[in-house]
Amino acid sequence: MGKTLSEKILSEKSGTDARAGDIVIAPVDLVFAQDTTGPLTIRQFKEMKHSSLANPQRTVLFLDHAVPSPNRQLSNDHTFLRRFAEETGCLIFEGGCGICHQLVAEMFASPGDIIVGADSHTVTAGGLGAFATGMGSSDIAIVFALGKTWFRVPESFKITIEGRFPRRVGAKDLVLHLIGALEADGATYKALEFDGGTIARMTISDRLTIANMAVEAGAKVGIFPSDGVTRRYLTSRGRVNKYKAVYPDVDAEYERAVAIDVAELEPMVAVPHTVDSVVPARMLTGTKVDQVFIGTCTNGRLEDLAVAASILKSKKCHPSVRLLVAPASQQVLTTALRAGYIETLIAAGAILLPPGCAACFGLHQGVLGDNEVCLSTANRNFKGRMGNPDASIYLASPATAAAAAITGEITDPRELS
Amino acid sequence: MTSSTVLKGKAFKFGDDISTDHIIPGRYSHLRSNLSELAKHVMEDANPNFAHKVASGDLIVAGKNFGLGSSREHAALVIKLAGVSGILAKSVARIFYRNAINQGLPVLICDTDKIDDGDEIEVNLSKGEIINHTNGACLTFGKLPRVMLNILQAGGLIPYIREYGDFII
Numbered sequence: 001m002g003k004t005l006s007e008k009i010l011s012e013k014s015g016t017d018a019r020a021g022d023i024v025i026a027p028v029d030l031v032f033a034q035d036t037t038g039p040l041t042i043r044q045f046k047e048m049k050h051s052s053l054a055n056p057q058r059t060v061l062f063l064d065h066a067v068p069s070p071n072r073q074l075s076n077d078h079t080f081l082r083r084f085a086e087e088t089g090c091l092i093f094e095g096g097c098g099i100c101h102q103l104v105a106e107m108f109a110s111p112g113d114i115i116v117g118a119d120s121h122t123v124t125a126g127g128l129g130a131f132a133t134g135m136g137s138s139d140i141a142i143v144f145a146l147g148k149t150w151f152r153v154p155e156s157f158k159i160t161i162e163g164r165f166p167r168r169v170g171a172k173d174l175v176l177h178l179i180g181a182l183e184a185d186g187a188t189y190k191a192l193e194f195d196g197g198t199i200a201r202m203t204i205s206d207r208l209t210i211a212n213m214a215v216e217a218g219a220k221v222g223i224f225p226s227d228g229v230t231r232r233y234l235t236s237r238g239r240v241n242k243y244k245a246v247y248p249d250v251d252a253e254y255e256r257a258v259a260i261d262v263a264e265l266e267p268m269v270a271v272p273h274t275v276d277s278v279v280p281a282r283m284l285t286g287t288k289v290d291q292v293f294i295g296t297c298t299n300g301r302l303e304d305l306a307v308a309a310s311i312l313k314s315k316k317c318h319p320s321v322r323l324l325v326a327p328a329s330q331q332v333l334t335t336a337l338r339a340g341y342i343e344t345l346i347a348a349g350a351i352l353l354p355p356g357c358a359a360c361f362g363l364h365q366g367v368l369g370d371n372e373v374c375l376s377t378a379n380r381n382f383k384g385r386m387g388n389p390d391a392s393i394y395l396a397s398p399a400t401a402a403a404a405a406i407t408g409e410i411t412d413p414r415e416l417s
Numbered sequence: 418m419t420s421s422t423v424l425k426g427k428a429f430k431f432g433d434d435i436s437t438d439h440i441i442p443g444r445y446s447h448l449r450s451n452l453s454e455l456a457k458h459v460m461e462d463a464n465p466n467f468a469h470k471v472a473s474g475d476l477i478v479a480g481k482n483f484g485l486g487s488s489r490e491h492a493a494l495v496i497k498l499a500g501v502s503g504i505l506a507k508s509v510a511r512i513f514y515r516n517a518i519n520q521g522l523p524v525l526i527c528d529t530d531k532i533d534d535g536d537e538i539e540v541n542l543s544k545g546e547i548i549n550h551t552n553g554a555c556l557t558f559g560k561l562p563r564v565m566l567n568i569l570q571a572g573g574l575i576p577y578i579r580e581y582g583d584f585i586i
C-alpha cells in the first residue's frame with residue numbers, strides 16, 4: 001500500500017515505516033516562535049535547565065505580532081527575546097521584517113521539510129510542500145533543546161481541485177468554501193493534501209493562502225506536492241538547491257476525498273463568529289462595514305495587494321470606511337512600492353501599516369469599537385479576535401475587501417468595473 | 418503519578434467551538450509575562466463571571482472542538498492557574514490538546530451531553546470513568562496515546578523531559 005505525502009515525509013525523517021495513527025519521533029528542520037508565544041517558550045526552555053540550542057541556525061524568533069510595541073510589557077517581552085538570541089545564537093527577525101509565516105516561506109521552507117512553530121498558522125509552509133504544524137510553547141521549547149519532537153502520523157484527506165477560477169474568484173474563496181464544507185472541526189488531527197489539475201496553475205502565494213487556513217478546519221497540516229511552480233519560487237529566493245520532488249504515492253490511502261470544481265465558485269465570506277459559517281458575498285449585500293483590513297499571513301502578499309490595487313485604482317474609499325493595509329513582509333512592501341500598488345491604495349484612502357500582524361488579532365493598530373463591523377482578509381473571525389467581543393468580523397478575499405472599501409458594504413467584487 | 422488520579426469538582430458548562438480567543442483573548446497579550454494577572458481574564462469572552470466563580474478542582478465541560486484557534490499555550494495555562502482540574506469535551510482542537518497535556522492538565526473526550534452546568538463530577542483517571550453525582554450518569558472516556566499519558570503522569574512535558582531526557586514511545 002502506498003503512502004500519503006505526510007506518511008512519506010514522516011517515514012523519511014523518522015527512519016521508520018510511518019503509517020497513519022503511528023507515533024514517530026522526527027528531527028525538525030526549522031523551529032520558531034514569535035513575540036507573543038516566544039517568552040513562554042524561552043521560560044519553559046530555561047526551566048529544563050538545558051543550556052544550549054540543538055540547532056541555533058535553524059531556531060528563529062520573529063518579532064511580528066506586536067510591532068512596533070504598543071506598551072511597555074510587550075517592549076520588555078521583545079527585550080527578553082533579543083537577549084535570548086544574543087545568549088544562544090539563534091536567529092531573530094526584528095519588527096518590520098514581516099509576519100513569521102511569510103518570512104518562513106520567503107527564506108526557509110522547502111519541500112519535504114519538517115517545520116514546527118509556536119503559532120497555529122505554521123501550516124502555511126505546506127504551500128511549499130513542507131510538513132509544517134503549530135505547537136504550543138512547551139513543545140517548541142523541547143524542540144529548541146532536542147531538535148526533534150513526536151508526531152502522531154495523521155490520516156489524510158485528499159482535496160482534488162479542478163477547473164478554472166472565474167474572474168475575481170481565487171484561492172481565498174476556494175479555501176473559505178472548503179472550510180465551510182469540512183466545518184471547523186471536520187479535519188481535526190488530519191492532513192489536508194491538495195491535488196488536481198488546478199494546483200499546477202496556482203502561484204505559491206495562492207498555495208500559501210490555502211495551506212494557511214487548513215488549521216481552521218482543525219487540520220494538522222495542509223500540504224501541496226512540489227512541482228515546477230515550487231522550483232521557480234525557490235529559484236527566485238536563491239535556494240533552488242533545496243528543491244526536492246515530494247508527492248504522494250498513487251495508491252496512497254485517504255480517509256476522505258473532497259472534489260472541488262473552482263469554475264463553480266463565487267466570492268465567499270465567512271460571517272461572525274466562526275470561520276466555517278461561509279456564504280456567498282452576494283447574500284450579504286447591504287451589510288455595512290466600518291473597517292476593511294487587507295493583510296495577514298493569509299492575504300498580505302504582493303499578489304493580494306495587486307488585486308486590491310487593481311480594484312481601487314482611481315477610486316476612493318467610501319467615506320465611512322477605514323481601509324488598513326499591512327504588507328506581510330518588508331520584501332512585499334518594497335516590491336509593492338515599486339509596482340505602484342501602495343501609491344494606488346494610499347491614493348484611495350488606505351492607511352499603510354508596517355509589515356507584521358497589525359490589526360489581525362486585536363492587540364493594536366485597528367482595534368474595533370463596540371458594534372463595529374470589519375471585513376478582513378485574515379483567517380479568523382472569532383468573537384473578540386480584533387480586540388472587542390462586541391464587534392463583528394467577516395472574512396473574505398482581497399478582491400471582496402477592496403470592493404467593500406469602495407461601497408461601504410459587503411459587495412460581490414464582480415459587480416464592480 | 419504526579420497528577421492526581423481522581424478529579425472532583427463542579428462542572429462549568431460551555432458550548433461548541435470555544436476558541437482560544439474566548440479562553441484568553443489576544444488583547445491581553447501584554448499580560449502574558451504576568452500570569453497571575455492574565456489568569457483573571459480566563460474564559461472572559463465565553464462567561465465573564467467564570468474567573469470569580471471557579472473553585473479549585475472544578476471542571477470545564479464543553480461541546481465539540483474546544484480550544485480551536487491559536488497555539489497560545491497560555492490558554493491551557495490560565496485554565497490550570499484558575500484551579501480547573503480537568504477538561505471534558507466531545508472533541509478538542511489538536512494544538513490545545515497537546516498544550517493541556519504538556520501543562521499536566523487532563524483532557525478527556527466523552528459524551529458531555531450527560532453533564533449540565535453545576536453538576537458535581539468525579540473523574541477516576543486510572544479507572545477511565547466519570548461519575549456525574551448530580552444525575553447518576555456514568556461515562557467513559559477515550560484513551561490517550563501512551564506518550565501523552567506518560568507526559569501527564571510526569572506532571573507535564575518539561576518535567577517529563579527532565580526526568581527521561583528524551584521522548585520514550
Ligand code: SF4
Nearest residue numbers: 121296297357360361
Ligand atoms: S497575521 Fe494574524 S493569523 Fe497570521 S500570524 Fe499574525 S496574528 Fe496570527
